[in-house]
Amino acid sequence: xxGEQGFAASTSASSDLSQQSSTPAPxxxxxxxxxxxLGSVGVVYGDIGTSPxxxxxxxxxxxxxxxxxxxxxxxxxxxxxWALILVVTVKYVFFIMRLDNRGEGGVLSLMALAERMKGKxxxxxxxxxxxxxxxxxxxxxxxxSYSVLSAVxxxxxxxxxxxxxxxxxxxxxxLVILVGLxxxxxxxxxxxGRWFGPICVVWFxxxxxxxxxxxxxxxQGLMALNxxxxxxxxxxxxxxxxxxxxxxxLTVTGAEALYADMGHFGRKPIAAAWIFLVLPxxxxxxxxxxxxxxxxxDAAHGARVENADWFFLMAPEIVRAPLVLLATIATVIASQAxxxxxxxxxxxxxxxxxxxxxVVRNTSEHEAGQVFLPAVxxxxxxxxxxxxxxxxxxDALAHAYGLAVTGTVLVTTSLSFFVVRGLWKWPLWKxxxxxxxxxxIDFVFLGANALKIPSGGFxxxxxxxxxxxxxAVWVRGREIIQAKAAKEATPLMEVVGMxxxxxxxxxxxxxxxxxxxxxxxxxxxxxxxxxxxxxxERNIILTVNTAPEPRIPAERRLTVEQLSxxxxxxxxxxxxxxxxxxxxxxxxxxx
Numbered sequence: 397x398x399g400e401q402g403f404a405a406s407t408s409a410s411s412d413l414s415q416q417s418s419t420p421a422p423x424x425x426x427x428x429x430x431x432x433x434l435g436s437v438g439v440v441y442g443d444i445g446t447s448p449x450x451x452x453x454x455x456x457x458x459x460x461x462x463x464x465x466x467x468x469x470x471x472x473x474x475x476x477x478w479a480l481i482l483v484v485t486v487k488y489v490f491f492i493m494r495l496d497n498r499g500e501g502g503v504l505s506l507m508a509l510a511e512r513m514k515g516k517x518x519x520x521x522x523x524x525x526x527x528x529x530x531x532x533x534x535x536x537x538x539x540x541s542y543s544v545l546s547a548v549x550x551x552x553x554x555x556x557x558x559x560x561x562x563x564x565x566x567x568x569x570x571l572v573i574l575v576g577l578x579x580x581x582x583x584x585x586x587x588x589g590r591w592f593g594p595i596c597v598v599w600f601x602x603x604x605x606x607x608x609x610x611x612x613x614x615x616q617g618l619m620a621l622n623x624x625x626x627x628x629x630x631x632x633x634x635x636x637x638x639x640x641x642x643x644x645x646l647t648v649t650g651a652e653a654l655y656a657d658m659g660h661f662g663r664k665p666i667a668a669a670w671i672f673l674v675l676p677x678x679x680x681x682x683x684x685x686x687x688x689x690x691x692x693x694d695a696a697h698g699a700r701v702e703n704a705d706w707f708f709l710m711a712p713e714i715v716r717a718p719l720v721l722l723a724t725i726a727t728v729i730a731s732q733a734x735x736x737x738x739x740x741x742x743x744x745x746x747x748x749x750x751x752x753x754x755v756v757r758n759t760s761e762h763e764a765g766q767v768f769l770p771a772v773x774x775x776x777x778x779x780x781x782x783x784x785x786x787x788x789x790x791d792a793l794a795h796a797y798g799l800a801v802t803g804t805v806l807v808t809t810s811l812s813f814f815v816v817r818g819l820w821k822w823p824l825w826k827x828x829x830x831x832x833x834x835x836x837i838d839f840v841f842l843g844a845n846a847l848k849i850p851s852g853g854f855x856x857x858x859x860x861x862x863x864x865x866x867x868a869v870w871v872r873g874r875e876i877i878q879a880k881a882a883k884e885a886t887p888l889m890e891v892v893g894m895x896x897x898x899x900x901x902x903x904x905x906x907x908x909x910x911x912x913x914x915x916x917x918x919x920x921x922x923x924x925x926x927x928x929x930x931x932x933e934r935n936i937i938l939t940v941n942t943a944p945e946p947r948i949p950a951e952r953r954l955t956v957e958q959l960s961x962x963x964x965x966x967x968x969x970x971x972x973x974x975x976x977x978x979x980x981x982x983x984x985x986x987x
Contacts, residue, residue: 463700471629
């Protein structure tokens, strides 16, 4: 997942899953710090927290296609650990998360912030923003398919169940879980969302316990903490290094969620959850998987051993079935976060004028951020079912995973360059010096994942290109229509002056005319005068605006200007994270 994200970002899923207020978390009282940190564990870290199920296995397969070796096991674990440290901890926790748009994060928030710093919409910033948002949809299709399929495949590691579990049955169970997950979206997740944090805390503690269990048995796995193990492997195996890095990037998928969900939990609770719980547990588990692989190689007296489903094999047979169940629940939670993140980022894009209006339903009477978009849910369900049906297993689907996330991460880094220049007022040389290392890492991972394009990576690019096309056509079409309407419109003050000089017949009541151009006479008003030849006693020319800020305070919501005894011009402004409530705004005009 990205974010975005929430882009979400987005992308973000957090308001739907955590039952937190839509007020930015940094303003929350200190007593809410740890509840917010707990909530972030169940939402922000769902995707990256389930990576140990498949990431080490996939990276090891790329590093040693002919059988696992000591160098491959140490190199892969070292690469995974330092990817977590450099990409997630250094880049996101210590740098990117400081670039908030009034407490909000995610690729669209960063785009809006960059545009506000520039004072206008530029092609480069706009193109980066819609590209990052569009790539999230590809990730939103692949993440549920891949993570749930990987967890269900754990059934093959249970000796009692193995003879009765075929690839077809695994695929059917996966599809049933995914269809059920999408079917419940219209009801919201308010009732079960409160359990996501505690369940994920249990999940991370289990990861740590399994890792420590095998490290005690094979402490040589701790050698992977040395970054030389990673660099030595890359230097000694240049031919396969990019393939390995493409698989290692699976360990950090979901990093964008730290930034995308920042507005709902706050930077400090998210950072605390990462540093004190999530990062240590992930590192211990990867070290434990590496130690288990090293022990297997030692038992074979240095000979190559067959790659295996190391994560599930870490657990003793007696507790393997509960582990498969817990892993499936964890992947469902991670998938839920991505799906609701897609709803959130779509809602933001609609508010910002990047997408056409779609049906948006609130699933909670108390939380405005809990939304359900039937069209988006249906498209994602079709995409997820097709992916599982086409690829059939997680090893094949891994080739389609990672490219969209890498693209979103690169977009976030690029937008951050514009923001530090405008927000922090850094000189050009300093901005380049600080952002360049992140750019280098992102481009390396992007190049590594680009190798997956022929074998499945093209899917996320196709989805992203499709969404970019829709956004670009919609934005350009709106600009053309607005320019034409402005050219043909009659100036409002000219119409008001004409009506004052020769007033038509007036009828009781108030007429509200919506318009995107507050200086032009609305077409509805002109048609009313032309065909009905009447005028209401009071006429309000209302313009609804979306600001490049997440939320607008009540005192800045409305501007009211009386143009004549019969006409008032009202401008109502909402942030891109808010849902406009026009009747409520008009009621406030009474004051």
